[in-house]
Amino acid sequence: MRIGASFLRVIGFSIFGYLFLNWVGTTGETSIFVEQPWAWAILGCIILFYIAGEVCTEAFKSILYRSLKPEAKRRYDDKQAFAKANQFKWIKEKYKASLGSKAIEEEHEIILDHNYDGIKELDNDLPPWWKYSFYATIVFAIFYMVRFEVFNDYSQDEEYEIAVAEAKIEIEEWKKTAKDLVDVNSVILLTDASDLKAGKTIFTTNCVACHKADGGGGIGPNLTDNHWILGGGIKNVFNTISEGGRSGKGMIPWKTDLKPAEMAQVASYVLSFQGTTPSEPKAPEGEIWIDPDAPKTEELPAKQVQDSTKLNDVVEVAATNALANN
Numbered sequence: 001m002r003i004g005a006s007f008l009r010v011i012g013f014s015i016f017g018y019l020f021l022n023w024v025g026t027t028g029e030t031s032i033f034v035e036q037p038w039a040w041a042i043l044g045c046i047i048l049f050y051i052a053g054e055v056c057t058e059a060f061k062s063i064l065y066r067s068l069k070p071e072a073k074r075r076y077d078d079k080q081a082f083a084k085a086n087q088f089k090w091i092k093e094k095y096k097a098s099l100g101s102k103a104i105e106e107e108h109e110i111i112l113d114h115n116y117d118g119i120k121e122l123d124n125d126l127p128p129w130w131k132y133s134f135y136a137t138i139v140f141a142i143f144y145m146v147r148f149e150v151f152n153d154y155s156q157d158e159e160y161e162i163a164v165a166e167a168k169i170e171i172e173e174w175k176k177t178a179k180d181l182v183d184v185n186s187v188i189l190l191t192d193a194s195d196l197k198a199g200k201t202i203f204t205t206n207c208v209a210c211h212k213a214d215g216g217g218g219i220g221p222n223l224t225d226n227h228w229i230l231g232g233g234i235k236n237v238f239n240t241i242s243e244g245g246r247s248g249k250g251m252i253p254w255k256t257d258l259k260p261a262e263m264a265q266v267a268s269y270v271l272s273f274q275g276t277t278p279s280e281p282k283a284p285e286g287e288i289w290i291d292p293d294a295p296k297t298e299e300l301p302a303k304q305v306q307d308s309t310k311l312n313d314v315v316e317v318a319a320t321n322a323l324a325n326n
């Protein structure tokens, strides 16, 4: 019995320890036990200490017991026996009450007149747990009916729309923390000053040797004009940076050195060269690139195109289109 109790305590403590570590240590989706395998070692140590503690208290108790006088020993045993008999008394009583059954000695009070070949019938009450659950469903039904049938709070369609809208917000939130998940299909032009600044740093570190700091070009082509060998626009530029240029030309795939988020930043920075005038521009190479997905913006006044110095998707496309039409 004693061993049984401490055994249960150790198991309970282990489960608690696991859940607790999981709770305090886990950031994000993956459990700490997956992310940091040493968490198992910590848990193991804690459990070991706990077991040692249990063993010590048990040993201490047994020494104390042995040192008791016979009279005291008997009193102690009685007390233990009493405690054992009354263990879970409250739960047992509540359970019995919830069944509402009559004790076998009192069954004669509820026996019915029927007697079929010696088979008799008891007129038991419904068990309270059943009866009150049933009442609860009635109360629930009234509220439900008034709320949804009388006042038409919301329909299932609306509930669905709300859930979808909430999920979309969650996805947006999640995307903010998961920038590294961009790929060539999901990449978008970044316009935040912080992203462009980061892009500039990456460009200065890795790319200026061949493309020049102002993008005018050297070993690599001019990045400021609207001619592209491998296609313009954020998706193509991202792809070129990630996968490299044509083989033998010198533009290596950068995906092994740069994270996807960094490639998106440097690609956006590269595109911010569009329309600037470098000090020694290399002659245009490749084709003028027109965004196939661009909305038709040919009607945009030419003045507006000239005025805009700031990089902006629409203007960029408009300028490209205007030039293409000349």
Ligand code: HEC
Binding pocket: 202, 203, 206, 207, 208, 209, 210, 211, 219, 220, 221, 223, 227, 228, 229, 230, 231, 237, 240, 241, 244, 245, 246, 247, 249, 250, 251, 252, 254, 266, 267, 270, 285, 286
């Ligand atoms: C060793 C020299 C070298 C370095 C370093 C280099 N590039 Fe290039 N880059 C080139 C060459 C050469 C090409 C042309 C590839 C081709 O013709 O296929 C090119 C092409 C490109 C293109 C496509 C241009 C077009 O017209 O389609 C982009 C965009 C580009 N590089 C960006 C970068 C970025 C961003 C970096 C830094 C992370 C970088 N490059 C580093 C040599 C280099």
